Amino acid sequence: MDYSSLWDVRIFLDLFLGGIGVGIFLFMAFGYGERDARRLSTLRIGAIASLALVGAGALCLVSELGRPFGILSTVTGFNATSVTSWGGVLQVAFLLVDAALCAMLFVRKGALLDGVAFKVVGAAGVGFAALVLAYHGLVLNSVGRGLWADALIIPLFMTSSVLAGGAAAAAIGRLAGADASAGEAKFVSASSLAVAVLMLAFGFTVAPAGADAAFCYDVMMAQSGMVWWLVAFGVGAVVPLVLSVVALAKPRAQGTALFLVIAVCALAGSFACKFLLASTAQILIG
Numbered sequence: 001m002d003y004s005s006l007w008d009v010r011i012f013l014d015l016f017l018g019g020i021g022v023g024i025f026l027f028m029a030f031g032y033g034e035r036d037a038r039r040l041s042t043l044r045i046g047a048i049a050s051l052a053l054v055g056a057g058a059l060c061l062v063s064e065l066g067r068p069f070g071i072l073s074t075v076t077g078f079n080a081t082s083v084t085s086w087g088g089v090l091q092v093a094f095l096l097v098d099a100a101l102c103a104m105l106f107v108r109k110g111a112l113l114d115g116v117a118f119k120v121v122g123a124a125g126v127g128f129a130a131l132v133l134a135y136h137g138l139v140l141n142s143v144g145r146g147l148w149a150d151a152l153i154i155p156l157f158m159t160s161s162v163l164a165g166g167a168a169a170a171a172i173g174r175l176a177g178a179d180a181s182a183g184e185a186k187f188v189s190a191s192s193l194a195v196a197v198l199m200l201a202f203g204f205t206v207a208p209a210g211a212d213a214a215f216c217y218d219v220m221m222a223q224s225g226m227v228w229w230l231v232a233f234g235v236g237a238v239v240p241l242v243l244s245v246v247a248l249a250k251p252r253a254q255g256t257a258l259f260l261v262i263a264v265c266a267l268a269g270s271f272a273c274k275f276l277l278a279s280t281a282q283i284l285i286g
Contacts, residue, residue: 021053023165164270171263236269
């Protein structure tokens with residue numbers, strides 16, 4: 001069985017960049033309810049960052065396999081049974097909603113958070129964001145190829161994106177001058193704990209996914225086990241968990257430097273985790 005290249009690096013960039021962008025959006029949607037000017041500034045920066053990252057990921061997706069106009073197939077040849085087709089539609093829908101929110105944040109300014117229109121558009125954005133997160137895991141799992149056949153890859157990708165995006169959004173808030181809040185540290189601690197638990201459980205769920213999945217896991221551990229455990233697990237999940245707990249125990253520690261370190265660690269861990277899992281189908285079997 002030939003498990004040589006199925007997709008090139010662009011599908012990975014879509015999963016990584018798009019995941020961060022959606023994570024930022026969800027963190028902003030649930031974590032920033034205050035009406036002061038600094039929070040509004042943070043919302044603006046976060047909305048632009050989310051739009052740029054998901055847009056960059058979508059561009060990587062539509063240029064996959066050297067077909068820069070591949071996005072036309074998601075419209076003219078939409079396949080309701082194809083996860084990739086749904087992914088294109090969902091990402092475009094999310095980008096349109098995010099763009100509308102960006103416009104509202106800059107045009108309506110301080111009063112918009114109380115407006116019905118903003119809340120309705122925001123709710124739609126949250127819905128599409130959640131669906132895009134699910135797509136990021138399903139696009140691999142639906143292929144059923146090697147290690148991708150493990151269903152745990154779906155929640156692992158989702159939580160990794162939420163952690164990386166949330167940590168990045170919290171760092172953006174600190175840089176924008178917003179006051180620290182216990183909710184941010186709680187968010188990071190909960191999401192990093194979820195990532196750590198899922199990574200630990202991942203190895204135990206490989207065998208039920210089939211012999212090919214177990215073989216790919218063994219090869220990945222033999223070739224990149226250090227990266228998986230040291231970077232993806234240690235730096236990407238354990239360090240943010242420890243630092244967020246410290247922030248909760250000592251509120252004075254919730255400064256810009258701490259959240260920047262958390263963000264860098266979470267982003268590095270998400271990159272390593274997704275890169276290793278997305279590249280396992282390049283392993284030759286049989």
